[in-house]
Amino acid sequence: MNISTADFWGYVGQMLDGAVVTIQLFMSGFTLALVFGVAIGIITLSRNIVIQAVWRVYASIIMGVPSLLIIFLLYYGGSAMLRGLFGNNLYVDVTPFGAGLAALTIVYAAYVAELVHGAVRNLPRGQFEACAALAIRPVSAWRHVIMPQLARLALPGLVNIWLIVLKDTPLVSLAGLNDLVANAKIAAGATKEPFVFFIAASLFFVVASALTMPLSNWLERRFARGLQRVKA
Amino acid sequence: MNALPIDPALAWESLPAMLRGLMTTVVVTVIVLALGLMLCVPVTLARMSRNPLLAWPAAVFVVFFRGAPLLILLYLVYYGFGQIEVLRDGPLWFIFGSAFACAVIGLTLNHVAFMVDVVRGSLEAVPAGLTEASAALGIPPRDTFRQIQLPLAMRYGLKAYQNEVVMFTKGTAVISVVTVIDLTAVANEVFELTYDPFTPMLTAGALYWCLVNLIRLGFRKLEAYLSRHHIAVEKQRQPASAGFTALAARWKLALSQKEQVL
Numbered sequence: 407m408n409i410s411t412a413d414f415w416g417y418v419g420q421m422l423d424g425a426v427v428t429i430q431l432f433m434s435g436f437t438l439a440l441v442f443g444v445a446i447g448i449i450t451l452s453r454n455i456v457i458q459a460v461w462r463v464y465a466s467i468i469m470g471v472p473s474l475l476i477i478f479l480l481y482y483g484g485s486a487m488l489r490g491l492f493g494n495n496l497y498v499d500v501t502p503f504g505a506g507l508a509a510l511t512i513v514y515a516a517y518v519a520e521l522v523h524g525a526v527r528n529l530p531r532g533q534f535e536a537c538a539a540l541a542i543r544p545v546s547a548w549r550h551v552i553m554p555q556l557a558r559l560a561l562p563g564l565v566n567i568w569l570i571v572l573k574d575t576p577l578v579s580l581a582g583l584n585d586l587v588a589n590a591k592i593a594a595g596a597t598k599e600p601f602v603f604f605i606a607a608s609l610f611f612v613v614a615s616a617l618t619m620p621l622s623n624w625l626e627r628r629f630a631r632g633l634q635r636v637k638a
Numbered sequence: 639m640n641a642l643p644i645d646p647a648l649a650w651e652s653l654p655a656m657l658r659g660l661m662t663t664v665v666v667t668v669i670v671l672a673l674g675l676m677l678c679v680p681v682t683l684a685r686m687s688r689n690p691l692l693a694w695p696a697a698v699f700v701v702f703f704r705g706a707p708l709l710i711l712l713y714l715v716y717y718g719f720g721q722i723e724v725l726r727d728g729p730l731w732f733i734f735g736s737a738f739a740c741a742v743i744g745l746t747l748n749h750v751a752f753m754v755d756v757v758r759g760s761l762e763a764v765p766a767g768l769t770e771a772s773a774a775l776g777i778p779p780r781d782t783f784r785q786i787q788l789p790l791a792m793r794y795g796l797k798a799y800q801n802e803v804v805m806f807t808k809g810t811a812v813i814s815v816v817t818v819i820d821l822t823a824v825a826n827e828v829f830e831l832t833y834d835p836f837t838p839m840l841t842a843g844a845l846y847w848c849l850v851n852l853i854r855l856g857f858r859k860l861e862a863y864l865s866r867h868h869i870a871v872e873k874q875r876q877p878a879s880a881g882f883t884a885l886a887a888r889w890k891l892a893l894s895q896k897e898q899v900l
Contacts (some may be wrong), residue, residue: 471808599722612705
């Protein structure tokens with residue numbers, strides 16, 4: 407390597423700062439997508455024509471358009487959109503982080519909602535009917551009967567979405583966010599050592615996805631704890 | 639309140655450039671899909687092989703290229719190839735030096751890694767009893783693979799393959815970072831010229847939407863073709879309401895394969 411050790415560690419420190427930004431964006435994006443996605447998924451179970459129409463259009467757009475384009479759209483047009491919504495005298499500076507967070511939420515909430523629909527479809531009809539027969543109020547029925555089973559059914563898909571969000575997070579660097587990948591690019595350009603810094607950045611993501619495995623296994627055991635006794 | 643201000647004149651004016659960008663996106667997609675189909679079978683067989691010398695490198699390949707984001711892979715290929723002297727001074731530099739080839743190579747590495755799991759998942763979904771039965775009937779392993787396992791696996795894996803193709807097609811939007819002028823790059827250029835935040839992105843989005851839904855339509859036709867005998871039986875047996883259950887079952891299959899992927 408033709409760079410001094412001090413320089414090298416400087417770049418490493420910069421990349422670590424970037425990694426923190428990446429993790430923050432990823433965690434907040436995934437959490438918001440999960441919360442909104444579950445809410446949207448439950449609301450759109452309704453047979454109301456208006457709700458169905460809005461949901462179909464939203465889902466179709468999200469599933470048919472690259473997330474990068476939505477990040478750009480929100481970053482370039484975000485402040486104009488907010489002004490359109492809340493009045494012209496409002497001026498908001500849309501940061502890359504804000505635009506990225508909004509884009510990840512909007513995109514992956516649709517995928518989570520779709521997942522909720524699939525899980526509800528896979529849940530035996532009798533569960534709903536039994537709740538009705540026992541006169542359990544809908545709110546309690548959802549909280550204590552339906553949701554715990556949905557969590558189990560939707561978990562594999564949710565882990566999948568988690569991994570996809572993780573790999574979509576670096577796209578926000580193209581809107582100017584100073585995250586891990588942006589800093590890796592700076593370091594690689596300045597030192598002419600692309601392999602060192604880009605492989606280090608990829609290993610961060612590879613390790614992060616690998617760490618998902620034990621977490622998802624633990625969750626799976628936890629959500630299926632009512633089933634294990636039956637199986638044994 | 640003013641709805642999204644879209645400038646139809648600008649959209650119309652930029653349409654030829656957008657369509658050229660879309661063409662690039664389509665060409666890249668088709669090349670990578672073809673390369674992926676060719677490369678995924680040997681890598682999958684290596685991954686499933688009992689020989690650790692084959693299985694381990696294939697497993698590492700899959701874990702690395704599936705785990706790393708496409709954006710970094712493109713940077714790695716684009717900026718990395720120039721650092722390898724054998725490549726730079728070699729006779730093939732006109733290939734490795736071009737942004738288009740770098741984009742294709744980066745996308746292919748990622749796509750093949752995903753395809754290995756799609757193919758493996760669908761091959762493993764074929765019931766073992768069928769293989770055993772054909773062995774008992776004295777059918778040679780090669781014919782069993784070609785005539786029994788492969789056609790079934792194709793049908794089982796179609797949904798997962800469709801998901802991967804759609805995901806991947808949308809993923810090609812990043813190739814503009816290595817200076818390939820694809821649809822997203824054109825939209826960005828138009829934005830930088832006009833500072834209209836909505837028109838170029840929405841036009842490009844509409845074109846992507848058409849492309850993705852065309853792919854979905856193609857897969858639906860292919861699926862109907864591959865399971866033509868099944869559909870006839872199902873229609874006979876279940877008049878109307880069973881479509882929902884069938885959908886749920888297929889969705890479950892796609893998921894269980896994804897689960898294995900992890």
